[in-house]
Amino acid sequence: DADVTQTPRNRITKTGKRIMLECSQTKGHDRMYWYRQDPGLGLQLIYYSFDVKDINKGEISDGYSVSRQAQAKFSLSLESAIPNQTALYFCATSDHDRDSSYEQYFGPGTRLTVT
């Protein structure tokens, strides 16, 4: 089984609809992240969470909200979807300590289309 899973994998929705993307991990990591990737561009950080009670905005949080339901689960919501939120969304997790930096493990991605 995959260490980081995302559901749904593909979603088409209409402008104004509320949509939730879910992420689950079995790696036991405290840190989880949501990224957005537009065609030909890098990854932009939407929100990140360093533990269940620590949630922070990233570079492009406007129009998005998150919920960290448990150590293993981190959900991203679009309250009222708009067409320019059409993108590929990735969840990622990482280990941590104060003295080093750790690789991020990415989920398979959710391709979201807003019409």
Added chain:
Amino acid sequence: QQPVQSPQAVILREGEDAVINCSSSKALYSVHWYRQKHGEAPIFLMILLKGGEQKGHDKISASFNEKKQQSSLYLTASQLSYSGTYFCGTETAATDSWGKLQFGAGTQVVVTP
């Protein structure tokens, strides 16, 4: 401000070498490198930390110039499997930035037979 990667794209023949560069305007704590195949998740390649520590795959080499805030990834004797888009992610030295990465726009690498 995101790090700047160069070149934007490179085409190689199998067996040739290439260098991908990543440059930041901020003091860096670490530089991460990832490779992404089209439509797939980015896959970790290497981390280079301030102070010289490196973590990653044995077959990938990279350098980190802390004074210049620059990192380079070296693709040596390229194989077809090296094709993909390479991203650097930078973690700045500011304490409120630990654990967060800013990614460059990517370098597309195509290796041909």
